[in-house]
Amino acid sequence: MISETPETHKKLELVCPAGTPASLRAAIDNGADVVYLGFRDETNARNFPGLNFSREELAQGLDYAHQRGAEIYIAINTYPQAGNPDPWHAAIDDAATYGADAVILADMGLLDYAARKHPDLNRHLSVQASASNPQAINFYVETFGVRRVVLPRVLSVIEITALNKQISVQTEVFAFGGLCVMAEGRCALSSYVTGQSPNMNGVCSPAGHVHYEDQGDQLVSKLGTVTINAFAPEEKAGYPTLCKGRFKARGTVSYLFEEPTSLNVVAMLPELVNAGVTALKIEGRQRGRAYIAQVVSQFRKAVDAQADGTTLPDMNLTSITEGQQNTVGAYDKTWR
Amino acid sequence: MISSTGMSAPLSPVLLLGLAVRPLPLAPLQPVLGAAMTAVTRRYPNIFERLSSLENTRFLIDPVDLPFGFLLVADDQAPQLRAVRAGQAGDVAATIRGPLMTLIDMLEGKIDGDAQFFSRALVVEGDTEAVVALRNAVDGSEIDLFRDFLDKLGVLAGPAMRVSGVLQKIYDTAMGDLDSLRRAALAPTERRHDMVATKIRRLEVKLDELSRGSRARRSQS
Amino acid sequence: MNNSDMSQSKLTLGPVMFNWNPDVWRDFYFRIADEACVDTVCIGEVVCAKRDPFFTPLIPEIIERLQRAGKEVVLSTLALIMSKRDLTSVREITAMEDILVEANDVSAVSLLKDRPHIIGPFANVYNEGTLEFLRRNGAVRVCLPVEMSLQSITSLTANQHDTEFEVFAYGRLPLAISARCYHARSHGLSKDSCQYVCDKDVDGMDVDTLDGDPFLVVNGLQTLSYSCCNFIHDLGALSAAGISRFRLSPQSWDMVAVAQCFRDVLDGKTESEQAEHILDDLSDGLTSSNGYLYGKEGMAFAAPWAE
Structure with a gap:
């Protein structure tokens, strides 16, 4: 005001x-x-x-x-x-x-x-x-x-x-x-991997493209063909959205964009x-x-x-x- | 638990009950499960309307502390729920795995499914979209198991009594079953061995990939 | 494909999105002015206003050289405007007369009202309703959002004869912008104390998946695709869909040669397959993508031209 x-x-x-x-x-x-x-x-x-x-x-x-x-x-x-x-x-x-x-x-x-x-x-x-x-x-x-x-x-x-x-x-x-760590309505990360985005389809990292693989020693989350994260058995998990994934940059694995x-x-x-x-x-x-x-x-x-x-x-x-x-x-x- | 992977079962009365129920037939459960589905369909028509996009998707609901799971066929006309043992579920689109009480609390909307997932109390495999749809549909329906079924069994009183009789016997057996207890206590160790083996297998695969030549990558100037 | 129509198509060089050394940046534009067969050149900082002071003093000289070479010059505005500094930058650019301005956010759209201007790829023009509104506001050209499909483009451009349509046709795809600087974060710094570390990666900083697959690149506040968007095979389909301009987004490799490849395919002098090989060599074999056009994931390289 x-x-x-x-x-x-x-x-x-x-x-x-x-x-x-x-x-x-x-x-x-x-x-x-x-x-x-x-x-x-x-x-x-x-x-x-x-x-x-x-x-x-x-x-x-x-x-x-x-x-x-x-x-x-x-x-x-x-x-x-x-x-x-x-x-x-x-x-x-x-x-x-x-x-x-x-x-x-x-x-x-x-x-x-x-x-x-x-x-x-x-x-x-x-x-x-x-x-x-x-x-x-x-x-x-x-x-x-x-x-x-x-x-x-x-x-x-x-x-x-x-x-x-x-x-x-x-x-x-x-x-x-x-x-959302990216400016809302200005993010095409989801569609880059899945073809579906918040702007066009009202979804981000849609569930239909998400797969969890229980590999025994770790729970791996994938969006389409892209590995988003891997959790140790007792580790807390998050949504499989790209911006909360773990990636490698400058030789280091980290939550580059944002933690879950x-x-x-x-x-x-x-x-x-x-x-x-x-x-x-x-x-x-x-x-x-x-x-x-x-x-x-x-x-x-x-x-x-x-x-x-x-x-x-x-x-x-x-x-x-x-x-x-x-x-x-x-x-x-x-x-x- | 009817799968070799997944989480270890909590040492709970449900587990003790589950271990003891292992040798018993599942048939007596079926009338209750069938009646439960009929009642749900009648009482909460919205559930299967919300699931109409799924078209007969088969879910395996797998309580880790029971020796059997539940096969749910989400057909909006004639949904089915069956108790199944390992290997009997056939092809399923998705599996939802967690302690029985967690699954029941979720069914009744007492706890938030996402939160259970974040805390790793719940494991989801397969078609995640179908699981999300099921969760949303069930959560939106305000199911109250006690109100809906246990006090309104009507003609089912007979089968239900039979089941509760069986359960009583089982519970008695479980209380004295030291072997079961020991197995439950040992489970985490066995699981750790499995994990190490899995990790070694994966490293082997990775090494194999690497030895086949690293992918050419553009070097940044 | 109708080659005579395609030969009328124009090439736009988009703004440099990366934080290049100012001397390199100036020389890049000088060479574009002297050698590149592009019709239009966009210039201006679109990612981070903190970089402005290094480049602003060089802009008048570059504009003059480009205009002398017969290029249309467009000033591009910031994609995300939060601070007073950001807004000042946009107000200064939109206040300049006698030059076309490209609006990359709604504040620029509002400042350019009732004056011919361009809508950049960071503004959200997905449909006829928004297009019609922006046209009434003064937009004469629109570079569409990167995630639009050929089908949507065809629907949008139908019966829109007053607007020129452009697509992002080459270069790493700008996928997201944030208030947070991921370049600084990866160096253990914050945005305010960033030490301009984004200047270390002239085509963005590689971001790999846990499996070691290259996936994205980070450019300060911006996240781009690792793959290089490449519509070289799709120029005919896009021309038929009403697209008359193709945007080439500057990367560190030879953009004069990249522009020549596109021009030759548009003019029917080179087949797109041959052009693809040349482009691959120029980018040192960087993965290509065009999936968005075909309603698939943007990272896919779909090949309907071969069907």
Whole structure:
């Protein structure tokens, strides 16, 4: 906000993931202010088998949320295929028809479509648009009437603070879960190996191309023909995404890009409030409802404690994190 | 555990039960498993709808602490669940292996499958996409084994009683089966031997590849 | 394949993405100006603004030499803009008049509004909706994202007569960009104290798999393919799909000769098979790839031209 002074005890909005109706209910029952979800097709960036919502499930989810004072955002955050815009346009039309509280979009063509066809439907800018500076964000706001921007996971808290002073729109930041180390929406590593990418297909390192080989003394993960990692018997594992793999460079084997780790900013809530952030986003539409319930309830307590000015509760979410490690990622500038 | 690879079984009552049940026939289990699938299909039609892209995929669910596993055929019209012994599962698209209680907790959505995988409590082999689909479908269905089956057995009360009678006998046997205990305690050592052997085999293969001439590689200027 | 159409196709030399020695960099562009049969030359730092100070002072001289040689000169902007320094760089470039600018991110798109400009391969133009919007905003030429298939390209270019389409046709594929510097990380340094170690690898730092297979290369914040994208066999199909420009991305080997290979195939003077052999020699046998065009994994080298 341009003129707003930081309010230390302002309450952050908690935006939580759901891949199934059961997870949606788990999120809301555990204190989510908002649940974000996607349709069961290539229009969203978690286009995983057996996941996501039919139109009927969306209608039921909206009822469940609205009856309990919560909201539903619909992620339509992949880039439509040339010659085949219909599934994406239908997703936006249906989000408006069913009464979703916002759509989360990345593609400029879709933002343009939504702004023209459904001016009253709230438009949020997806992290997949990778809008990481005030010039770009103000452009999306002025051109497409975007109400909120989900910030890329490449910015430090200092940069977010400076950014919020130069833009006139709400910002939402990732607070917990999977961590993209590459700029989102600008990464073709997955398609280089599998032919399928987040931008085009809504998948990264898709499960259909992943193979685990138990070789007795080690568990080897492969994406297509490429060896991504090898874990010793008791070693903690991570997702088989390329950027969390172990590679050899300069004669040394290492996690060159990033360790298998999860983002967790719970210790930084005061800084994020002071940075002018409006909402916290929890990653993990592909995770089970046990994960959703556990993370959402803990973040509910933390956000409430932050707003009340009481001590933040101890949280133990390590057991559910990737590689069973946490990081504050790019929020701390030394991460770079 | 019906595969030679994979994780070692935890020393648990389930393992003791499993070791003792080894010589017994699996047939008495089948009516219960069949009824369970019928009940799941009726109660949670969404599960198999979510799996419709899989088309009769065969999964082997392999509790490491039982001497048999479960073959699941994910057909959206007539899904099947059968108890199978080693070598009886036939071709399967994927295997999910872990302690029985972990598998049950996952089935009921009490624990997160990814987290179990990260901690290595769970091993997945074969078609990872099918496993992810199954996990998502099951997790989305809010299965409660006790609520759904054990208190609603109805006509199945007979077979279930028979099974529980068998189980009781087995459990009694297991408690006194020192040999089983010793085998469980020795398992990690045997496993370590297997690992060393595997490692040597792999090094041999690698050496062989190397001796066939290293691939020409562009040198960076 | 229609050779007369292909002979109308133009060649663009993309911006140098690696951190070359400034003298080498200047001499490279001088030689391009004097000897290369490319129509357009892109210049400007697209990966890391920290490198700017070394190259910016040399740019006016290079532009002049290229323009004197009859080349169209395009200034390329940064792909990822986070800091004030990054944004200043983009604002300075887009403020320059009388020169075409290539926008590699949305902030550049916004600064170039209502003025003819080019959309670079780092901006996401996957479909007609976005293309139409950008055309209204002033885009006259678009270099498409590297992961687009021939089928998608064909759909996108259909009935779009006001826009010139270009594809990334040769060189290591830019696959990802990050806030984190992997070059610095591999040397135990951070981005802020990087000591410019990315200058040690003129074609990027090799990244191998655990099996020892070459896989990617790292160029500071950027990750590229180890393989060399090579559309030499696909020029006819791409021309038929509405592509009128082919981008050659500078590598340390002889780019004048690379450009000549592409020109000769476009002009029907050389068969693509023969050109492939020459290109292989130039790159010292580096693996080729063109899988993206055929909807396969980008690292594949698919051969539908032989079918």
